Amino acid sequence: EVQLVESGGGLVQPGRSLRLSCVASGFKFDDYAMHWVRQAPGKGLEWVSGISWMRTLIGYADSVKGRFTISRDKAENSIYLQMNSLRTEDTALYYCAKGSRIGLVKGAYDYWGQGTLVTVSS
């Protein structure tokens, strides 16, 4: 059974940093792209960042470029999102999601975690 479990969310002041983690299980982690998607309270979905299976292709939404960094660790079956210079508008539920196509960055996200809540407030 595929499982994605996010952690690391919490309350943080503007300008501070936070690191999110997502542990994956139930599939061959190395074969798939992984993504972070966020959802502000009462709002729609926003793609934040994605990373290919070999870490050769990484992308960011314009809203987080230069502040957030995605990474993945094969040994830990995990992806991470280092979030620096946080702003109040970064407040959201952050989901980890798995790409659906082996060896490709393109493709829908077929499994999602339950999310970890990040609140940026003074």
Add this chain to the structure above:
Amino acid sequence: AIQMTQSPSSLSASVGDRVTITCRASQDIRKDLAWYQQKPGKAPKLLISAASTLQSGVPSRFSGSGSGTDFVLTISSLQPDDFAAYFCLQDSNFPNTFGQGTHLEI
């Protein structure tokens, strides 16, 4: 970045109705389009990938069509369980982008 324009933003319908939701991409994305359903407090659920491929376990009343810039999600006969939010996603290029969402209500 590719912009995804989804319409309508909200839709009132009844059980048994046929409904359509559209997404328009700001440039050609071939068939790199997915549809998701999201219920309150839950993670999104993948319904359709590659514009028209129904995911395993998704009822056949859901269908997707389109290519290039114009895409449609159709629910042929609404069931009570279908009242939810729906989002499109273009997964053609980074940055991936979602449509604004459609809230389907009774």
